[in-house]
Amino acid sequence: MSPKKTASKPYHHGNLKEEFIKAGLEYIDRYGIENLSMRRLADLIGVSSAAPYAHFKNKDAFLDAIQDHITLNLTSALQVTEKNCQIRKKILLDLGCAYVTFFYKNPLYFQFLFSRRSIDINTFPPFRFYSDIAAEALEQMHGHKLDNEVVRRKTIAMWATVHGLTQFTLMEGILNTDKLEDEINELLCSLDV
Amino acid sequence: MSPKKTASKPYHHGNLKEEFIKAGLEYIDRYGIENLSMRRLADLIGVSSAAPYAHFKNKDAFLDAIQDHITLNLTSALQVTEKNCQIRKKILLDLGCAYVTFFYKNPLYFQFLFSRRSIDINTFPPFRFYSDIAAEALEQMHGHKLDNEVVRRKTIAMWATVHGLTQFTLMEGILNTDKLEDEINELLCSLDV
DNA sequence: CAGACAAACTTATCAGTGTCAAGATTGGTT
DNA sequence: AACCAATCTTGACACTGATAAGTTTGTCTG
Numbered sequence: 350m351s352p353k354k355t356a357s358k359p360y361h362h363g364n365l366k367e368e369f370i371k372a373g374l375e376y377i378d379r380y381g382i383e384n385l386s387m388r389r390l391a392d393l394i395g396v397s398s399a400a401p402y403a404h405f406k407n408k409d410a411f412l413d414a415i416q417d418h419i420t421l422n423l424t425s426a427l428q429v430t431e432k433n434c435q436i437r438k439k440i441l442l443d444l445g446c447a448y449v450t451f452f453y454k455n456p457l458y459f460q461f462l463f464s465r466r467s468i469d470i471n472t473f474p475p476f477r478f479y480s481d482i483a484a485e486a487l488e489q490m491h492g493h494k495l496d497n498e499v500v501r502r503k504t505i506a507m508w509a510t511v512h513g514l515t516q517f518t519l520m521e522g523i524l525n526t527d528k529l530e531d532e533i534n535e536l537l538c539s540l541d542v
Numbered sequence: 543m544s545p546k547k548t549a550s551k552p553y554h555h556g557n558l559k560e561e562f563i564k565a566g567l568e569y570i571d572r573y574g575i576e577n578l579s580m581r582r583l584a585d586l587i588g589v590s591s592a593a594p595y596a597h598f599k600n601k602d603a604f605l606d607a608i609q610d611h612i613t614l615n616l617t618s619a620l621q622v623t624e625k626n627c628q629i630r631k632k633i634l635l636d637l638g639c640a641y642v643t644f645f646y647k648n649p650l651y652f653q654f655l656f657s658r659r660s661i662d663i664n665t666f667p668p669f670r671f672y673s674d675i676a677a678e679a680l681e682q683m684h685g686h687k688l689d690n691e692v693v694r695r696k697t698i699a700m701w702a703t704v705h706g707l708t709q710f711t712l713m714e715g716i717l718n719t720d721k722l723e724d725e726i727n728e729l730l731c732s733l734d735v
Numbered sequence: 736c737a738g739a740c741a742a743a744c745t746t747a748t749c750a751g752t753g754t755c756a757a758g759a760t761t762g763g764t765t
Numbered sequence: 766a767a768c769c770a771a772t773c774t775t776g777a778c779a780c781t782g783a784t785a786a787g788t789t790t791g792t793c794t795g
Contacts, residue, residue: 554760554762579751579752580752580753581752581753582751591752592754592755595753595754595755600753600754601752601753
């Protein structure tokens with residue numbers, strides 16, 4: 350007699366790849382990468398331990414996919430911020446805040462994202478987006494065309510500050526997290542960029 | 543008959559704890575934490591796989607020890623820089639350079655150090671040292687006593703910039719690594735701190 | 736509609752890992 | 766000389782990433 354057909358789950362899951370990425374994102378968000386294992390995720394989803402390897406070459410490739418996903422979310426958060434920006438002079442501050450806030454909401458994403466080797470800043474979409482905006486904004490603020498090298502330096506330096514602040518935000522007791530945006534604003538302003 | 547005594551290694555290693563930390567530092571420096579395993583280190587040293595657990599509660603405690611060691615080295619690098627600083631007005635730039643340079647020499651230390659959860663900025667020795675120097679330096683530069691909150695903000699912001707720049711330095715193609723110190727100086731100066 | 740084929744999944748297995756319990760070895764203390 | 770605590774080994778356990786071989790299934794072709 351064949352196994353009961355009553356509500357037995359289908360042999361083919363259907364969209365296991367997306368399900369896996371989703372589960373991975375959630376796991377990292379809650380517990381961090383440290384104890385994430387392919388087998389555990391497979392268990393959670395209710396699929397055999399080798400199933401994911403039909404969709405991802407190996408664990409590293411799976412984590413790459415997750416990294417891409419987070420990067421995408423970050424980029425679109427910045428894009429939304431840019432669209433909603435009313436006071437054009439403050440666009441760089443707004444973007445900085447958006448960056449910090451994104452990771453403040455999901456601290457373990459930050460840890461995960463930058464603990465891996467493979468990030469290449471030149472193709473890192475959030476930075477590319479920021480760079481483009483920054484170039485415009487800086488020249489608009491100064492009222493005249495700026496030397497390319499100057500723009501590049503200022504952009505990198507500002508972004509570095511934002512990135513560093515993000516790292517610190519995730520450490521303990523350094524920022525007044527009740528008014529996170531105010532803090533970030535004041536910190537960035539205190540550098541007189 | 544007992545086993546040959548000819549040059550057989552002693553049962554007690556002597557200073558296995560230090561040897562383990564040393565081997566761990568070297569391994570991370572060369573290959574990164576990713577594939578570091580207790581067993582592999584034990585093999586390298588020529589000791590059984592359970593031996594380290596007489597000295598470290600678990601792998602995490604071992605990594606804590608290594609983290610402490612690197613942190614100590616970083617702190618003393620900053621202290622040396624401070625002692626050797628001739629032009630007092632440039633002390634903050636010098637410290638920033640020293641920070642970046644430290645990790646530029648050992649990129650994988652950076653990845654390791656900040657990929658772990660446990661860092662508390664308020665007790666993180668390098669930052670404490672930098673903070674103290676920065677407080678003096680800022681007031682000296684401005685020629686009068688500054689509001690505590692202002693000092694704190696500027697310090698955090700400057701340190702964030704340095705930290706962020708370090709992260710970027712370790713990515714590809716963003717800095718002219720031939721003249722690293724010049725680059726860092728110009729970048730920091732471009733913010734008009 | 737039948738059969739073939741490729742994609743998606745399971746089962747079984749491998750080497751490697753962290754960790755612990757039990758026992759062996761040793762240097763130092765009484 | 767006897768003992769003790771620290772140090773190390775041996776042998777095990779559960780868990781991990783990964784692969785090979787076999788099973789199920791949707792889909793495409795004749």
